[in-house]
Amino acid sequence: MRVAFLVYGVLYVVIEVVGYQLEQVSWPELTALDVATALTNAFLTVAVLVAVFVGVDLAGHRWRRHLRAVAQERARLALEEWAAPEPLTVQAWRPGPLALTAAPPRPTGSARPRAGAAQDSYAPNAYARQAWSEDAARDASGRLL
Numbered sequence: 001m002r003v004a005f006l007v008y009g010v011l012y013v014v015i016e017v018v019g020y021q022l023e024q025v026s027w028p029e030l031t032a033l034d035v036a037t038a039l040t041n042a043f044l045t046v047a048v049l050v051a052v053f054v055g056v057d058l059a060g061h062r063w064r065r066h067l068r069a070v071a072q073e074r075a076r077l078a079l080e081e082w083a084a085p086e087p088l089t090v091q092a093w094r095p096g097p098l099a100l101t102a103a104p105p106r107p108t109g110s111a112r113p114r115a116g117a118a119q120d121s122y123a124p125n126a127y128a129r130q131a132w133s134e135d136a137a138r139d140a141s142g143r144l145l
Contacts, residue, residue, distance in 0.1 A: 010046055017042035 021038030022030065 013046055013049070014039075014042040017045050 018035075018038040018041075021041055022034065025034045
C-alpha cells in the first residue's frame with residue numbers, strides 16, 4: 001500500500017513539473033526539445049527529492065544507532081556502579097555528642113561509710129569484696145580441698 005502511494009506521488013510530481021514547463025512555452029511553438037527538457041527537469045526534481053528522503057532516512061538510522069549506543073553505555077556504567085559500590089559518606093544533621101566530663105574521684109577505704117565520715121555518692125562494689133573467707137578452701141582438719 002505504501003509503495004502505491006509512493007509511485008502515485010512520484011508520478012504526480014513528474015506530471016506537475018512537465019505541465020508547468022510546457023505551460024511556459026505556448027502550444028503552437030512546442031517542440032520535441034521542449035518536451036524532453038520538461039521531462040528531464042521533472043525527473044531531476046524527483047531524483048533530488050528521493051536523495052533528500054534517503055539522506056533523512058539514513059540520518060535517522062544513524063541517530064537511532066547512536067542513541068542506542070549511548071543508552072547501552074549508560075546501562076553499562078550503571079551496572080558497574082551497582083556492582084562495586086563505594087562507601088557512602090553522610091553528613092550528620094545534628095551536632096556531635098558533647099565530650100564527657102571527668103568522673104569524680106573514687107572513694108578510698110572500706111565500702112561502708114564510717115560513723116563520722118560523710119556519705120559517699122557511690123554504692124559499694126559487689127565484685128570488690130571477697131566472696132569467701134580465706135579458710136573456706138580448707139576443711140576442718142586444715143587440709144586444702
